[in-house]
Amino acid sequence: MAGVAKPLSALLLCSLLLLCTSTAMIHGKKMRLASSRQPCKRLVFYFHDIIYNGKNAKNATAAIVGAPAWANRTILAAQGHFGDLVLFDDPVTLDNNLHSTPVGRAQGLYFYDGKDVFTAWLGFSFVFNSTEHRGSINFAGADPLLNKTRDISVIGGTGDFFMARGIATLMTDAFEDDVYFRLRVDIKLYECWEKA
Ligand SMILES: *[C@@H]1O[C@H](CO)[C@@H](O)[C@H](O)[C@H]1NC(C)=O
Ligand SMILES: *[C@@H]1O[C@H](CO)[C@@H](O)[C@H](O)[C@H]1NC(C)=O
Ligand SMILES: *[C@@H]1O[C@H](CO)[C@@H](O)[C@H](O)[C@H]1NC(C)=O
Ligand SMILES: *[C@@H]1O[C@H](CO)[C@@H](O)[C@H](O)[C@H]1NC(C)=O
Numbered sequence: 001m002a003g004v005a006k007p008l009s010a011l012l013l014c015s016l017l018l019l020c021t022s023t024a025m026i027h028g029k030k031m032r033l034a035s036s037r038q039p040c041k042r043l044v045f046y047f048h049d050i051i052y053n054g055k056n057a058k059n060a061t062a063a064i065v066g067a068p069a070w071a072n073r074t075i076l077a078a079q080g081h082f083g084d085l086v087l088f089d090d091p092v093t094l095d096n097n098l099h100s101t102p103v104g105r106a107q108g109l110y111f112y113d114g115k116d117v118f119t120a121w122l123g124f125s126f127v128f129n130s131t132e133h134r135g136s137i138n139f140a141g142a143d144p145l146l147n148k149t150r151d152i153s154v155i156g157g158t159g160d161f162f163m164a165r166g167i168a169t170l171m172t173d174a175f176e177d178d179v180y181f182r183l184r185v186d187i188k189l190y191e192c193w194e195k196a
Helices: 002-017
Strands: 029-033 041-050 062-066 085-093 104-112 120-129 134-143 149-159 165-176 180-195
Antiparallel strands (some): 029 180, 085 104, 104 120, 134 149, 149 165
């Protein structure tokens, strides 16, 4: 009994004192929690979404794959694009230049889910395979587009971003009609796992 009770009380003690980080180890990685609300890691990227509009098939990185019965999959629907579902495979860059060499891809979907208010829901991953970063960061959440900045959840990650969690602050950095937009993504991780 004592053999069981001891680690348990040690765990309890370390939770109380918030000293658990040194004991948690999985996959050869050690957890680091953010201290005093400062992120344990911060990364800024941009991604570029070029929506197919019937004329730019070669250049497009996103396509409407679902639309309400009153609209079509070529042009975003009226009334806040409500009901449109878009899949994307967008380049991720370190700066705001569409033509910069991508460091990864943003892959996933968004759908417009507000009929009266212009708003969307995002679910996507940043997929990295470069010497700088390998692995993925997964994002999900509501994107109230009319707000200058929007926070969505970082719900997990793989590779260099093993089990990462935090918040990503999105800002629309540029847009051109309904064809192109660029988002600035300021990622603040509050749970980081690092090589032990
Ligand atoms: C799609 O809808 C737009 C806007 O309502 C319209 O201008 C366009 O002609 C439609 N395209 C097709 C292929 O139906
Ligand atoms: C990542 O890059 C390496 C080296 O360039 C390559 O061998 C590997 O297949 C790539 N992995 C993926 C998932 O693209
Ligand atoms: C809207 O933006 C403001 C400032 O840009 C920010 O403080 C607030 O958290 C944002 N609201 C949402 C719902 O993202
Ligand atoms: C691709 O689309 C973007 C956004 O509309 C535009 O800025 C760029 O010039 C286009 N590139 C080509 C080769 O058409």
